[in-house]
Structure formats: C-alpha cells, structure tokens
Amino acid sequence: GQQVMQIPQYQHVQEGEDFTTYCNSSTTLSNIQWYKQRPGGHPVFLIQLVKSGEVKKQKRLTFQFGEAKKNSSLHITATQTTDVGTYFCEGGATNKLIFGTGTLLAVQP
Amino acid sequence: GAVVSQHPSWVICKSGTSVKIECRSLDFQATTMFWYRQFPKQSLMLMATSNEGSKATYEQGVEKDKFLINHASLTLSTLTVTSAHPEDSSFYICSATGGSSNQPQHFGDGTRLSIL
Numbered sequence: 001g002q003q004v005m006q007i008p009q010y011q012h013v014q015e016g017e018d019f020t021t022y023c024n025s026s027t028t029l030s031n032i033q034w035y036k037q038r039p040g041g042h043p044v045f046l047i048q049l050v051k052s053g054e055v056k057k058q059k060r061l062t063f064q065f066g067e068a069k070k071n072s073s074l075h076i077t078a079t080q081t082t083d084v085g086t087y088f089c090e091g092g093a094t095n096k097l098i099f100g101t102g103t104l105l106a107v108q109p
Numbered sequence: 110g111a112v113v114s115q116h117p118s119w120v121i122c123k124s125g126t127s128v129k130i131e132c133r134s135l136d137f138q139a140t141t142m143f144w145y146r147q148f149p150k151q152s153l154m155l156m157a158t159s160n161e162g163s164k165a166t167y168e169q170g171v172e173k174d175k176f177l178i179n180h181a182s183l184t185l186s187t188l189t190v191t192s193a194h195p196e197d198s199s200f201y202i203c204s205a206t207g208g209s210s211n212q213p214q215h216f217g218d219g220t221r222l223s224i225l
Binding site for chain 1: 143145150151152153154155202204213214215216217218219
C-alpha cells in the first residue's frame with residue numbers, strides 16, 4: 001500500500017540554525033499538506049501544495065513540492081524555540097489521505 | 110475560521126465502559142470528518158472517514174463494531190468506543206474538511222482516553 005515516509009525522525013538544532021524535513025511518497029500525490037503538532041496538542045494546518053515543482057513561503061518557512069509530485073520538503077530558516085514540535089506531511093492520492101511518519105524538531109536556546 | 114471542537118478532552122473510565130467522543134465543526138459545514146488514533150511519539154493513524162448522512166468507511170484492521178461512528182449532520186460526528194479495554198487507551202483526534210478530500214483538514218483538540 002501507499003507509504004509516506006519522513007526523514008529525519010528527529011532533529012535537534014541550536015536556535016538560529018536552519019532545519020529541513022523531507023517527505024517521500026511511494027506513489028504520486030495529487031496534493032500535499034503540511035501540519036505542525038506541538039507537544040500535547042493537535043495538528044495545525046500550515047500549507048497545501050498542489051502544483052508540480054511548487055514553492056511556497058511563509059515567513060521563515062519554505063515549502064516545496066517535487067517535480068514528480070512524490071516528495072516534498074519543509075525548510076525553516078533561523079529556527080526559534082517556538083518552532084518546536086512535530087512536523088507532518090500528509091499526501092492526498094485517489095481519495096486516500098495518509099500522514100507521514102513525522103519529524104520531531106527540538107530547538108535549544 | 111475553520112474551528113473544530115472535540116469533546117471531551119480527557120476521559121478516564123473502567124474497563125467495559127462505552128465512551129462517546131463528539132466532534133463539531135463550529136463555523137463551517139463539514140462534508141467529511143476523519144477519526145484518527147495517535148500513540149505517543151507516533152504519527153496519526155486514520156481509523157475511518159465519515160461523510161454526512163452515509164456510513165463511515167473504516168480503514169483495514171479497524172473494527173466497525175468496536176468503534177461506532179455516526180455523522181448525522183454537517184456539523185457533528187461522534188465516535189463511540191464500545192466496551193472499552195485498556196488496549197483502547199490512546200489519543201483520539203477528529204478532523205473535518207468543508208469540501209472535497211483535497212481540502213486541508215482542521216483538527217479538534219483531541220481526546221485522551223484512559224481505560225483502567
């Protein structure tokens with residue numbers, strides 16, 4: 001069946017360093033969504049990417065959708081302690097929604 | 110906008126009890142609602158997809174008779190864990206979308222269920 005893997009599983013950075021998480025699907029996706037879940041909280045929608053090769057920015061966050069629509073990345077520039085949490089990608093394909101395995105980001109002040 | 114309310118946020122009950130969890134979309138009509146289960150430090154596992162007025166579609170391995178889902182209106186879906194046992198203890202989260210399955214999901218705060 002379809003799988004959505006994220007790497008790394010865990011990343012520990014110093015505040016101010018950059019961070020990137022990668023999302024890889026075993027099948028082509030019609031779109032991809034990114035969510036952030038703070039410890040003890042629920043996932044919060046960040047962004048949706050639909051077009052092949054699409055790049056979107058939200059302040060220090062840059063999201064990219066691969067040309068083949070099978071992978072995506074989230075890059076955070078100059079991390080802050082407020083960026084702490086688990087970042088999930090979620091891919092849509094033929095009405096099937098699957099969450100990635102998630103990347104837990106820890107930021108040390 | 111796009112607020113989803115989930116209630117209760119925390120439940121502790123004895124083994125054998127049935128527990129009902131409500132998921133409401135407060136400011137939009139939720140065509141589709143999803144129910145997830147999340148274990149500590151793990152990803153969200155989709156349990157079932159619920160469309161208003163029709164039977165829920167359960168994922169493989171999820172017992173329909175164990176996890177009863179009702180989506181009676183465009184703003185309310187309920188998940189009932191019947192005859193709960195300790196292995197059912199988990200974090201249950203609902204989400205809702207207002208349109209097609211390509212729409213972003215808006216999540217409730219989740220329900221922590223502990224069965225003693």
